[in-house]
Every structure is written in C-alpha cells, then in structure tokens.
Amino acid sequence: MSFTDLPASLASALAERGYETPTPVQQAVLEPEAHGRDLIVSAQTGSGKTIAFGLAFAAQVLDDEGRIRSTEAPLALVIAPTRELALQVSRELDWLYRPAGARIASCVGGMNAQQERRALRGGANIVVGTPGRLRDHLERGALDLSGLGAVVLDEADEMLDMGFREELEHILDATPDGRRVLMFSATMPRPIEAMARRYQHEALRIATAGAARGHGDISYQAVTVSPSEIENAVVNLLRFHEAETAILFCATREKVRHLHATLQERGFGVVALSGEHSQSERNQALQALRDGRARVCVATDVAARGIDLPGLSLVIHVEIPRDAETLQHRSGRTGRAGRKGIAVILVPYPRRKRVESMLRHAKINAEWVPAPDRDAIIAQDRARLLEALMQPVEAGEADRALAETLLERRSASEIATMLVQTHRARMPEPEELLVNSAEAHRNAQKEKHRPGFDDVVWFRMDIGRRQNADPRWVLPILCRRGHVTRNEIGAIRIGQHETYFQIPSNVADNFARAAARTAGDDGDGSDLTIERSNAPPRAEARVNKGKKRPANRPAPPPRYHQRRSRKG
Template identity: 35%
Template sequence: MEEFRSLGVSETVLAALEQKGFDTPTPIQALTIPLLLNGDTDLVAQAQTGTGKTAAFGIPVLDRAEERAGFIQAIILTPTRELCMQVASEIESLKGKKKLSIVTVYGGQSISLQIKQLKKGADIVVGTPGRVIDMLERGVLDLQGVKYVVLDEADEMLNMGFAEDVERILQSVNPARRMLLFSATMPQRILQLAKTYMGNYQNLVAKREDVTTALIDQVYYEVRADQKFNALARLIDVEDNFYGVIFCRTKAETAELAQQLEARGYPSEALHGDVAQAQREKILQKFRDRKTQILVATDVAARGIDVTDLSHVVNYHLPYEAESYVHRIGRTGRAGKQGTAISLVSPSERRLLGNVRHAAKADIRLGKIPTNQEVLQRRLDGLKVQVSGVIASGGTRDFNALAAELLSQYSPEETVAALLKHAAGPDITNMPEIQPIQDRRRDSSERGERSDRRDRSEDSNQTRLFVAMGRRDDMSKTDLLNYIQQETGIRPARLGKIEMFDSHAYINLGEAEAEKILHVFTTKYGRQNPLFTAAPKEKRAKSKSSTSGWGGDRDKKRSKGSKGSKSRSW
C-alpha cells in the first residue's frame, strides 16, 4: 500500500484499494497515476488487457473529482457496452466513501432510464460513442465542464468504425480538459487522433514483457482440423478444474462447439453477436458464478469480459493477428495466479503460429495430446478421490440395501467396476487415438484447396462481386470470408482475391459461387440495398458509403442521408 501512497493517492482511495486487496501498482499504473495527479499534460498510454489500466486512469480521476460539483467532471469512452459496464463497476469500487455519481450510457438499455439518471446528476459518465452522441443530440449531456476525457481501447473504437463519433464528442467537450488515450496498439490513426485533439502529450508504454505475463503457460498442439474437438475434449478431461474461455472465429462454430461440449458433459454456453443483451448478461453471470464451466466466444463478443480466475484460454483456431492472441491469453494468468493458454493448430495454421510467435515474442511450446489410456487413468484417479470422500462422509446409508442386492448377484469386483465405468463418463477406450502429424507438409486436401484458391485468384474469366461494406464498417478480409462461409457454406478456399477499401470491397470468385452468394443474400435481405452485387471486372463501382453496422457488439451506426438503409449484423 505504501507504493500507492508514494504515487500521491489520497487516503480515501487508498482505503478502497486496500479493501480490494491491491497493494502494489502495476507498471502502467506506476507510470500513469503520478502524471495525472500532479502534471498537466495529456497522455497516450499503450497497454494490453489485464494490465490494470482501468485503475491507472480511474484512481487519479476519482482523486481529482469534487463531491457535489453539479456538473460532469469526466467522460470515459469505451468501444462496447460490456467494457462500459466493466469500467463503471471498477471505478465504483475504487471511489470508497467519496460521494460521486457514476452513470453509464450505452446501447441495449432503455435510453429514458439513462436520461433520468443523467438528469439526477452525474460526476463521471462512462459510455459508448453511439449512445453518448444520442445524449448530446437530445441535450441531456453537457460536457462543457469536463476536466478529464478518457478513450479506453482507442484502437478497438476506431476499428469498429467510431472515428467520426469520437471526433464529434471531442468537439463537444471543454477545450481545457485533460485527455488520456489508452490503446493496445498504436496505428497511424491513433497517432493522428492524438495529434489533432491532444496537442502536447506524453507517451507511456507498458513493456511487452510486463504484458505477456510469465504466469501464463503457452502451449500448442498440432492436430488435423477434423480432430480438433476430440483433442480439445481430451485436454479438458485431463485437467482437474478446467474453467475457461474457448475462442472460435464464427458464430456458427461458436454455437456448434458449445453444443458439442454440453453433450459431452461440460456445462458450456456460447457467446456471439446474435445473443441478445439481456441473455448475454445472464450467460456472463452464470459463468462468473461458475454454474457454467466453459464459455465459447468470438473475439468481438468477448470484448469487455472480465473474469479474473480463468484457468485456461483456448484458441480453437489461431487468430489472424498477433495482437488478438495477446488479448485472448491475457484473460488468464491474472492476480498472481498461474494460467494456461492452449492453441489447437492444424497444418494450414502453421504459418499463423509462426507469425504469432514472432510478433508477440511468445514462447509457445509444443504439447502432446493425451492418449486414451492417459485420459482414462486421470478419470479413474478422480473417481478414487470422489469415492473416498463419499465413504469418509458416511453418506452411503441409503444405498446399502441396493449394494447388498447387487453383491448377491455379482462379485464385489464386477459390481464396483461397473459403477465406476458408469460414473467415468463417455467410453474412451474404443475411440481411435489422435495420431500425431509426422511431417511438416500439408495433407493433399489442404494443398488442393490452396492451389484451387490460387488458380481462382489468377483466373481472368471469373466473376467479380461488389460488396457494399468496407473497413469503416469494421470488416476485414478475414471477416468477409468467415461471413460468407457462415451464411452460404462456401469455404474460404473456394474464393479468390479480395480488394478491401474504406467503404466497399471487391471479391473475385467462380460463377457458381457468385450465383449462390447472390441468391442467398437476396433471399435473406431482399433486393433493396443489396450487400452483394455483380460488378464487371473491367469496371470499378464508385465508392458507396455504407450505413449499416455489422458488428454484433457495436452500437448501431446512424444513417447519414441515405434512405432505406438496413442494418445487418452477423
């Protein structure tokens, strides 16, 4: 606690920190807190998930806030409603006995209720860009007295298409405010935003070795794509207390994997963009209460999840970006506890593994999938402990008569063995072993798909489709491929070259695939404002500004002058 005191933190906040069990500041907190408490410059801080960044800006904001000031003293912007609620909850727990009102404004909750809370008086507002602008336009949010503006996960905010919204909000705040920008990465867009709105600012960086904690054991398993589920099940089987998040790429895969795990006897829930907000909060609460053992989620849906005691994070598929890998595994190995990050790597993902290792500077060791006998032995060891515990508790009296009846018909060994087999779960002894991948070459089917995709990319006679969405809609090439596969069943290997622009994209593909895509999306959404249209290869359609939000966890974007625009989510 003395270390926090030496940073200049007040006794009121120190008492709250002590009650939460915080006694030593994290590296980003040690860098940020004294500068915000004592300095007057703006700050740009680079830090990953799990580094204590909420307290890094929350502590000084709370310390400098005045009780009963009568105006909003700080505005904190977050990219998602989940992160908004998480940040507000953390700040509420840090304020101690200080009488400050913290109000959240985000989509998915009654706007009238939020307006009522704002009118009662707010000292600190935490919100998502879309809803904050709604409040500004309704005249119920006055930011002219704001002393602090915080952008949390600024890179995610810009990736999700909120650049214009953020700038609109920054133009509405007190010009004399101090600004703090937190971002996991520092792309050019972030630096330009800082240059435009922050003037003189100071850069702070939490070193990567502080971010990718040594408390995380990172291991990967080489396994064919069609054997991933069986490999995952065995890895869960041999763990005593598996409690974790499994990351998938698409909604469909997320839902399917959760169903498979549930059928195998692991309490599991799926979290993706189609899950309604009320249901989402119930799922997360069940997971926090450990009524659910496993959460299967997409990257977008998992933003803002804050569960501190995860034993495992599993990459069912490796992410395409190293930063996403760091974000994922950062959800375990927290609060001084050991965690494990597992990656299931098919032959086609070896290059991704190399990219992740290089970019994230990660020490990821190769693991060996447990054999049938190893899984069975682990189950038997667990059953022995459980049975010994039941006998020691003396809770067998009601079963004595049944035991006597069975023993009169069968030998003691047969009876006990049968009961143990029944209790051990699915019979694994007759399942085929998961064979290790012996060579480093891709199998023939994967080589064929890669070759087929390359041929399609270079085929001058293939069809060209125009896609009425682009980077501003938070869509990447990977997202587009996954979205098409999810909606049509067409695998990415069957598609050709993709050209991505800010407001639109082009995709080259075979005639049969193009017809299927146009048919599926026309049937689903109708012919007005089509997402996909045919585009002659020799002509380029003019850039069209898309007004549809397509991320499941982002606020619905506003139409800017276009009529009949339809919001799509995936």
C-alpha cells in the first residue's frame, strides 16, 4: 500500500518529505474499516503515529477537493501530555496540512496565553495543546469546540498517569455529539478502557505495538552495581558507548540537578531537563543536543515526554523505573524510525529481584552485565580511534605541508602517539569501580559487621510497631533492664507485635537473669516481657504466624509519648 489514495494536498506534502510507504500504524488507520470510526490505537512511540492520526482525521477537516473546510471553529483537536510533545505534533501537522491551507494553533503551558487566544479567535483549523492550557482557554471562552469533527488523545495513558483525568473529561464533555475520538497510546491500562467506554462508540481497536512490550530495535542491558558506585557506573557507561546523544532518567528534580553538576564537573557536554526549568531553558537545552554542543541529557520522566532527538542511541535508567510502563516509555526515546538503540538499567544489588520481576512483566529479555571497567573503555577508545583514522581523508595543500613539516621534525611513531594523546585528552577519564560484582558487595557488607557479634543469642520483648516501638527508647530500656551497655546490644528488629534484638553469647546468661530480676510495673519499661527467642526474627515469625495475639499489649513508656507530643 502507498499514499497515492490520499487527497492530493496530503500526498504532495508526504512526497516532499520523502514518505513513500506507510508504517504499520499509518496503514492500519487508512484501511476502509477504520474510515469514520472511533479508534483505540496501541502503538509505540517512534512508530509514525503523529502522521497516522493526522491522516486518520483528514475526512473531518478537508473538503472534496482536498482543501481545508471553511469554518470559524476548529475542526480537529489534538491533546498531548507535555508541551514538548504538543509542539512536536504541531510542527508535524503544520507541514502535513500546509498545502491544504490549514492554520495550526498550539496551546501549551509556559507560552504566551494572549497570543494563543488571538490565534484561536483568528480561525485556527487544527488545535494542538496540553490538557491544562486547553481547559483554561475553554473556560475563558476562547476555544470553541462546537464544530469539532475529531479529537485525538495522544499518549492517553501518560495523561491519565500524570493526573489529567479531570481536564480530559472536562474537554471531552464539551465536544459535540458525532465527533470522532481517536485514542493513541503505547499501553492500554484499565483507566484508558474506562474512558473509551464513556466517550467512544463501537471503537475499532488497532494494535501495532506487537506482542512483546519492548521495542524490537532496542537492546536492553541490566547493569549490576553497588549502590555507592551508581554515579561512577554512569560515567563509565557514557564513556564506553560514546553515543551521539544519550538521555539519563532520574526520579526527582534533586537527582537531576546533582547528576547534571557531577557530569559537568567531569567534562561531559550535558544539559538538564526537569519541572524547575522554564520553557526558554528547555528549548535551549534541546537545541544544544540537536546541534551537538551537548551529548548528554539528564531528565525526569515528565520532562522528557515528547522529546524526539534523531541521534539518541543510548538511554540509561539511573534510577529504577516505578513500573513496566515507565520502563517502556523511557526506553522508547531510542530505537526509533528503524535505528538501533541501547537501554541500560542500573540495578543496585539489593533491588535485583524487583527489576527481574519488572522485566518479566514487560516481556523484555535483558542481558545482565557488569558496568564497563577502565580496561574495557580504553579498548573501546582504541577501536574507535583506529576506525576513525582509517577513514579516507581529503586534505588541502596547507594541511599536507604542515604534515610534511611534522614528519621532518618528529618520527611517525611520535606523531601517532601525540595524536592518540590529543584524542584521549578530549574525553573524560573513566572511573575506577571499587565494587563491581555481587560477591564483592556481599563481602563488603560482611566487613561492616560489628566485632564481637559473630556469636549471638536472639531475645524478644512483647512490644512492636503497633505500640509505636522505636529503637531510641527500646535501647535505654534494654541497657537498664539487662545491666549491659549500648555496645553489648546488636541488631534490633522491630516487628508488628514484637521486637527482637541480639546479645553476644558470652553475656547472654547474665542479661537474661538481670532482665528477670528487674521485671516490675513502675512505668519505665519494667512491665515489658523480655525473654530468649527460640529462633531469629524471621523464623520465629513463621512459627507464630496465625496465632492469636493478646488483646491488651503494654504501651510505650510515658516519656516516649511526651517526646512525641512535644514534636507536634
């Protein structure tokens, strides 16, 4: 199938941009069974879905001659989760519908609202915007939806996930009967299904995302690291891959700020994107990535929505995604339009099981590898340099004359050495990873154990979290009741109804006798039962599981309640 059956204005716009055959999602919306119907389209980012929904609502905005219909109110509305994505969609629809004479208006947060209102009143045919700004224009009377023929929800799942349900429902409730509703989303969670049932009629489902949740053009790697070595691992991953453009995902603005400063200090060309940056700052950051002044972007999930960087070949999840959908959306920034990409998840050793579960849920096969060390990076540098120097060179007379002068003054070996040193001097130094294996991590953890606690006896007391037990007041009680010092009390484990703690074996008998002698009822903790435990906390919990707890449990010492009340 080709684009030849489209209106002449759209066909000419696509031909001018070099489009010859539709992508799967574009072909699906052009099939006869999709004409005029509501659509639920499950399509990955980077699959050509912007052009797909632009073509899908052509019948609602063009006349029989392929020109834009003459109306005062907008004919189509596209809603996107972020301003970057909305502006990107606006640019795409602008060149697609320019030959048809369409006027596109963008309505996004952070831009001049008065200019947007003038554009809407001036007769915009297609409106693209974010939920909050569109609702604001609607409530002010600047956005007239009475003539709307189609409304598109782009990345609908993300808009609901970001808390835009109320805004979306407000906008959709204001649209006229008979308009088409086209939902485009990479995933289809239950909230999307509920919204589809409410606002769509006999919608056609189109799934082009494939059975596998991950992108076929993305290679996934899970890199195990010590929690203290995450930033060094990021440095080495950037140096090892030397991607044209890379994006690093963090969970918070604070982490973005810190990692951005760290990478700047180490010599990387890096920009940051988070909610604390203005629209002007965001535009400058994206332009720096596009023109090559920066090669690394550190961003939060929300700030990176809608970013489309053609050279983006590396995504690093510095902090583990909260769920499989977030993993998919983050990784989908690379591996677009047939290009290959790499998505790396940094996995602190204690969180490996969680990541394995997430990957299974996402149906992603990731390769588990260690972070690249210094030797691996140097080997990569050598291979890249040799490949670059073996490329054909076109040199002018001045360059050749300088090369001859160098050969007269230095040997070929010295010149080559200087060339290698100059090349390496432009790149940040790799980091020495102190802990780079799970076994080394476990050994390091063992070394942290306090001396004298290799042989211990577990004791228990009959108070736990339900009674607001806290180590700050448990510890003094144990010292007073057992006639021991703080240094003779090991780990304290507070459960729901009991608290367990360690006492070295050589003082356990004396501790037990002292705790029995000091049992009483004077309100300072002496009313609590302290006794030996038959097993460590977890094993004891399994034995006691299902047993009925006593109805009346002792309360914490009065002084503890007083401290809590003073803190307010």
